[in-house]
Amino acid sequence: MAALNALPPGSLIGILGGGQLGRMMAMAAARLGFRTRIYCDRFDAPSFDVASEHIEARFDDEAALERFAKGLAVVTYEFENIPLGALEAVARHVPVRPGLKALAVAQDRLAEKRFLEELAIPAARYIPIDRAADLETAATSLGFPAYLKARRFGYDGKGQARLDSKGALAAAWNEIGAVPAILEEAIDFACEVSLIACRGRDGAFAAYDLVENHHEKQILRQSRVPARVPPEVGDAAHAIVEKIMVALDYVGTIAVEFFYLGAGDRPALAGRQGDARSHARAPLIVNEIAPRVHNSGHWTLDACLVDQFENHIRAIAGWPLGATWRHSDAVMRNLIGDEVAGWRDLAGDGALALHLYGKRESRPGRKMGHVTRLLGGSSDSDAPPGGEAAD
Amino acid sequence: MAALNALPPGSLIGILGGGQLGRMMAMAAARLGFRTRIYCDRFDAPSFDVASEHIEARFDDEAALERFAKGLAVVTYEFENIPLGALEAVARHVPVRPGLKALAVAQDRLAEKRFLEELAIPAARYIPIDRAADLETAATSLGFPAYLKARRFGYDGKGQARLDSKGALAAAWNEIGAVPAILEEAIDFACEVSLIACRGRDGAFAAYDLVENHHEKQILRQSRVPARVPPEVGDAAHAIVEKIMVALDYVGTIAVEFFYLGAGDRPALAGRQGDARSHARAPLIVNEIAPRVHNSGHWTLDACLVDQFENHIRAIAGWPLGATWRHSDAVMRNLIGDEVAGWRDLAGDGALALHLYGKRESRPGRKMGHVTRLLGGSSDSDAPPGGEAAD
Numbered sequence: 001m002a003a004l005n006a007l008p009p010g011s012l013i014g015i016l017g018g019g020q021l022g023r024m025m026a027m028a029a030a031r032l033g034f035r036t037r038i039y040c041d042r043f044d045a046p047s048f049d050v051a052s053e054h055i056e057a058r059f060d061d062e063a064a065l066e067r068f069a070k071g072l073a074v075v076t077y078e079f080e081n082i083p084l085g086a087l088e089a090v091a092r093h094v095p096v097r098p099g100l101k102a103l104a105v106a107q108d109r110l111a112e113k114r115f116l117e118e119l120a121i122p123a124a125r126y127i128p129i130d131r132a133a134d135l136e137t138a139a140t141s142l143g144f145p146a147y148l149k150a151r152r153f154g155y156d157g158k159g160q161a162r163l164d165s166k167g168a169l170a171a172a173w174n175e176i177g178a179v180p181a182i183l184e185e186a187i188d189f190a191c192e193v194s195l196i197a198c199r200g201r202d203g204a205f206a207a208y209d210l211v212e213n214h215h216e217k218q219i220l221r222q223s224r225v226p227a228r229v230p231p232e233v234g235d236a237a238h239a240i241v242e243k244i245m246v247a248l249d250y251v252g253t254i255a256v257e258f259f260y261l262g263a264g265d266r267p268a269l270a271g272r273q274g275d276a277r278s279h280a281r282a283p284l285i286v287n288e289i290a291p292r293v294h295n296s297g298h299w300t301l302d303a304c305l306v307d308q309f310e311n312h313i314r315a316i317a318g319w320p321l322g323a324t325w326r327h328s329d330a331v332m333r334n335l336i337g338d339e340v341a342g343w344r345d346l347a348g349d350g351a352l353a354l355h356l357y358g359k360r361e362s363r364p365g366r367k368m369g370h371v372t373r374l375l376g377g378s379s380d381s382d383a384p385p386g387g388e389a390a391d
Numbered sequence: 392m393a394a395l396n397a398l399p400p401g402s403l404i405g406i407l408g409g410g411q412l413g414r415m416m417a418m419a420a421a422r423l424g425f426r427t428r429i430y431c432d433r434f435d436a437p438s439f440d441v442a443s444e445h446i447e448a449r450f451d452d453e454a455a456l457e458r459f460a461k462g463l464a465v466v467t468y469e470f471e472n473i474p475l476g477a478l479e480a481v482a483r484h485v486p487v488r489p490g491l492k493a494l495a496v497a498q499d500r501l502a503e504k505r506f507l508e509e510l511a512i513p514a515a516r517y518i519p520i521d522r523a524a525d526l527e528t529a530a531t532s533l534g535f536p537a538y539l540k541a542r543r544f545g546y547d548g549k550g551q552a553r554l555d556s557k558g559a560l561a562a563a564w565n566e567i568g569a570v571p572a573i574l575e576e577a578i579d580f581a582c583e584v585s586l587i588a589c590r591g592r593d594g595a596f597a598a599y600d601l602v603e604n605h606h607e608k609q610i611l612r613q614s615r616v617p618a619r620v621p622p623e624v625g626d627a628a629h630a631i632v633e634k635i636m637v638a639l640d641y642v643g644t645i646a647v648e649f650f651y652l653g654a655g656d657r658p659a660l661a662g663r664q665g666d667a668r669s670h671a672r673a674p675l676i677v678n679e680i681a682p683r684v685h686n687s688g689h690w691t692l693d694a695c696l697v698d699q700f701e702n703h704i705r706a707i708a709g710w711p712l713g714a715t716w717r718h719s720d721a722v723m724r725n726l727i728g729d730e731v732a733g734w735r736d737l738a739g740d741g742a743l744a745l746h747l748y749g750k751r752e753s754r755p756g757r758k759m760g761h762v763t764r765l766l767g768g769s770s771d772s773d774a775p776p777g778g779e780a781a782d
Contacts, residue, residue: 006738030418033747052440351714
């Protein structure tokens, strides 16, 4: 680390995007003595409340982007759907980390699939779909169930449609907006897991423990750490994620979502696909790469000495990475839509850390906050916050 | 708690004072979804960087104070030397918590002493000094060594002078600025401890574990939790602090600093003072009340689910208090003056949580940040951060 120029405290860090991820990044930056400037196209961006400066402008406003870049020591982004053009405009003036390559790969599901193929990293089989007419042949080839996913601008299940039969093809195509897409086999997984990892400017790699995730309506509901999978699964995930980060020349925090297919005796995919690149032999297949801090890493705020946001800031500032060990097991649960109205009761639960994002309006499916419960040693204490069973 | 009107997330909280305590309060408020408005007389106040709004104005600027108060749901303060008049001006428009009584007591060492006497809480013996001529008689009565302390505006040893002999009286009087003062006996303590506690609007009381503090040049150097004192000392501290908080009708986080006199066989004070109010029988005597979050509570940021800043915000907002248990033992060490220049090495120490306050200029004695080391189970791991021995 000594050879690199680390940004001194007091430096001004730019963040593109003003949602809760940018907000928690800005607070992490402040803890390290940095100042932040947020750029967002929403007047009421939650990040604005905790930043030294902010600019409210559209992401295609080149003059505003230039104003944003001026005086910044480094720029990062809080979500992968920021127009690449905006980042390119900024990158002419100031280093952008993680780099544009990570963003380009993560913005396009087809590019992401091809990137994983190049690295021989197992992923679900897919077929590119450029027009409605491609669908039937592809579906016949892949089988059902399958998912039709728009190549761009998807998150929280947006731009996705599930296909259970040929009769559903036309509706699904319209549902995703009749845009370039991929058709992807549905994976019969044992559980979903994710790995939050960080890479420094010096190439140092550090990862948190594997997280077990539960989604509802394609939105993350709950994350639990450690994931209830064999230890070698965590090792495999570390190896895959480091490979991805090296290939992207990545600097910062990344999240990679996986499907864990379970132990060898599960019949799930055996013999179902004859493809040479079949994942049937791999316990883990990559579902998605998020080139940023991630919802499934929010538990690190309360269970680790250094959280995913601070490690992201450390990395992009050229600082040494902080510790990724955790002092406690944890269950993080999102507060979605009107669930946030229960803040009084949640605040009164002495075992919960409560995080609210300062969003002025609650809407269905909108992430309004989260709670983290630290788990004690006994296995019966791992009921998730909110009282629902984990499965 | 149900009967009280808790402020909903999104409410605007005012903070008088813009230093690192206000900064960490503002971040805690943001975590709970509150917005903050900071008032400070310094253009470069560290808090401004993490607040929704800020006002830079003098504390005697009534118009600015009125502008500040407008639209706030509640006001608090980050240090006790804010002019009482400023708080009174604000209190005409919006509730101020903790209330003015706590501030009045904490701002004046004589008022503080008399308050403790009324509650029959042991404190060091003292004699009020209104003019130079009072000093000799008082010193003869109290003996040496003793401390001459200005009644007002003292912190970090400012406004204090140590007296070892009669020959030092005149110089000490001039050193503290020839202002109304108290002369206080020097206490031969085993160690200094402090208790950080919180009281809700509903009267709920919660305290963190007793902290062991080490000062250098009258500035806090290091805090260690748990304090190495018998458990009953912690219980005694809890009882004293709750008594203080009830008497002040206190809402928020408080810090009370104590001298722990050690086990009964210590000869320190035995027979030295014949006074009926002698503390010789008490293991703990109160040194100082700080009606606010406190430097010796910074370890709660990294070792507790809910830290002192968040519990302060919860209390003044009428929310239930959060958990005060800690998941780890900890040692917190201040970064004073140029020590902050060592940020690279500190950031590279994987066992430290690093907090920098964003102050633009380092000056001797100025608190620039702190580091917290979480301690493992083994007793040999409690070397303080920075490598110096604890004593």
